[in-house]
Amino acid sequence: MGVRANRTSAGEADPVAALPGHDKARTLRRQGSGMYRFSETGRCWRLVVIGGGSAAAIQVRQGDVPPQDTLVIADRLGTGMEFLEDFTLQSYADELRLSRHQETSRLGVTGQLRPSAAQFDAYVRESLLGSGATLKSARVLEVEGEAGMFLLHVLNGDGRMSYERAEAVVLATGSTPRTPPPGWAEAGAVSHDVVHREHARHRTSRWAGRTVLVVGSGNSAMQVASLVASEAAEVVVLGNRYVGMFPTENPDKYGWRAPSQLACELVAKSALECGRPGWHTTCVRHLVYERLDVRDGEITWTYKAEDNRNPLGSRSLSGRCRHARGRLIGEGGSAWEESRRAEETAVVWATGSEPVLPGGSLIESLARQADGSLLTDEAGRTSVDGVHALGACAGQRAVNETTPALVRGRLPLPKLLAGRGVPVESEVPA
CATH class of the missing domain: 3.50.50.60 (FAD/NAD(P)-binding domain)
Structure with a gap:
């Protein structure tokens, strides 16, 4: 779907x-x-x-x-x-x-x-x-x-x-919290409150050592990203838009605040350090995505460079590190596509x-x-x-x-x- x-x-x-x-x-x-x-x-x-x-x-x-x-x-x-x-x-x-x-x-x-x-x-x-x-x-x-x-x-x-x-x-x-759509729930996706409840009980097996895809644009998505970063193999936040930090980037008081700032720091830091000797912190990225699918055991998402000309998206595009390996698709290679094995991926819904x-x-x-x-x-x-x-x-x-x-x-x-x-x-x- x-x-x-x-x-x-x-x-x-x-x-x-x-x-x-x-x-x-x-x-x-x-x-x-x-x-x-x-x-x-x-x-x-x-x-x-x-x-x-x-x-x-x-x-x-x-x-x-x-x-x-x-x-x-x-x-x-x-x-x-x-x-x-x-x-x-x-x-x-x-x-x-x-x-x-x-x-x-x-x-x-x-x-x-x-x-x-x-x-x-x-x-x-x-x-x-x-x-x-x-x-x-x-x-x-x-x-x-x-x-x-x-x-x-x-x-x-x-x-x-x-x-x-x-x-x-x-x-x-x-x-x-909104729950994942039926097809995604069947694929094992959970709402962000489930992650918080499990984390509070030290039950991290859902995301430990796995790729975590966090679907959402606001504070809930960014806070989940920072919460799971210490145990996940990589974290990718997939938003429908770039919100930005309150109040430096966004005058809306509902822009990213408090623990969301840690997720922003991790995106910028891992863009500079991921893959270098001595860097062992989880790779975190933020992308404004076009489409997200799960099919035949694969989770695939697409995104365009022109939608990610922001402080975090520009640091998260394909080619930045070993985790960001996408394929050019579309006319003239206008978009990127990435995929992960569903069995190795945890999907968290944080869409309001x-x-x-x-x-x-x-x-x-x-x-x-x-x-x-x-x-x-x-x-x-x-x-x-x-x-x-x-x-x-x-x-x-x-x-x-x-x-x-x-x-x-x-x-x-x-x-x-x-x-x-x-x-x-x-x-x-x-």
């Missing part, structure tokens, strides 16, 4: 996945009325926040509904980056503050500009535990509209189902993330942005009256740019989409 570079954009087991049928909530309901129980509170909440990460904490601490009128439902309190563990985050501590109060001292120790993922995870959890909201350890499987309110189907920790009712719902459900959302027709009907995240206005209102969203599931990429949804106002879909030049039907995935 083949993958063409898109020039326009960048495990834990699921306890519900074992349930038969596509609609898990209704499957459980059909198994008998004894499977359901109503909430012990017996109330209709003014607001239910679905999610237990930084966006949920921002909503509870900064939103316009008092915490005592808010129910937070999450199967885990903390961030979606817990798999990074002691890995240093790219954001500064002050950029990760969850409320208007000075809490940054709890994010790390003196002298640390950036906290680790584990430190931020603990900070988010403590923030929610001390917020004054009611917290429920469970998973929302479906959200239904009911007489101007909402009915939430909840899978509890003991495996039984219950309902919760709410006047308004805020989705703060976050996102998850996709929102994590409850099921049900109401959630499926929500208008989406081109990347699959939920379409909202500046107040966090979605295309369904009374349903709001913030954080990664709404395409917000940074904690300090995430603002709480204002749930006291409602906005119908036509007004939400007015002036955007996007037909309503094209925003809703099939």
Whole structure:
């Protein structure tokens, strides 16, 4: 199968996945009325926040509904980056503050500009535990509209189902790393979070002594490259574009930062030293690629010199060292092609993330942005009256740019989409 570079954009087991049928909530309901129980509170909440990460904490601490009128439902309190563990985050501590109060001292120790993922995870959890909201350890499987309110189907920790009712719902459900396309998954490719989890447990056999192809352009790809470089035979980052370092090459704050800088250094250093006596560090390259294929036990990628006239690509072209051995292809030899044996290669997918959302027709009907995240206005209102969203599931990429949804106002879909030049039907995935 083949993958063409898109020039326009960048495990834990699921306890519900074992349930038969596509609609898990209704499957459980059909198994008998004894499977359901109503909430012990017996109330209709003014607001239910679905999610237990930084966006949920921002909503509870900064939103316009008092915490005592808010129910937070999450199967885990903390961030979606817990798999990074002691890995240093790219954001500064002050950029990760969850409320208007000075809490940054709890994010790390003196002298640390950036906290680790584990430190931020603990900070988010403590923030929610001390917020004054009611917290429920469970998973929302479906959200239904009911007489101007909402009915939430909840899978509890003991495996039984219950309902919760709410006047308004805020989705703060976050996102998850994109998984490799089916053909690549069958060939053994994994998403980048798998590499971090295995590395934290000192399980490096997936990439040790092998060629590692990291597919992606952003920080996730570059950080994986630096993470596996000490054990891999060679590392090649294959991006659909050149992002560059923040802030020297790219004013976008989401340009390469923190551990990504090590990958840049390794590309430049190995370009000078790979093959010379005394150089034993892994060869690392970065290429803007054209096409990537796996076929008949071979993984092949193509690239053009004209697409790699950047500080890293120009140091990664065919001929730079013994690892970079390509074949000229195309009219007039306009492109290079390289290949590796699939059995000797580990492929890591680091192409961004996709929102994590409850099921049900109401959630499926929500208008989406081109990347699959939920379409909202500046107040966090979605295309369904009374349903709001913030954080990664709404395409917000940074904690300090995430603002709480204002749930006291409602906005119908036509007004939400007015002036955007996007037909309503094209925003809703099939």
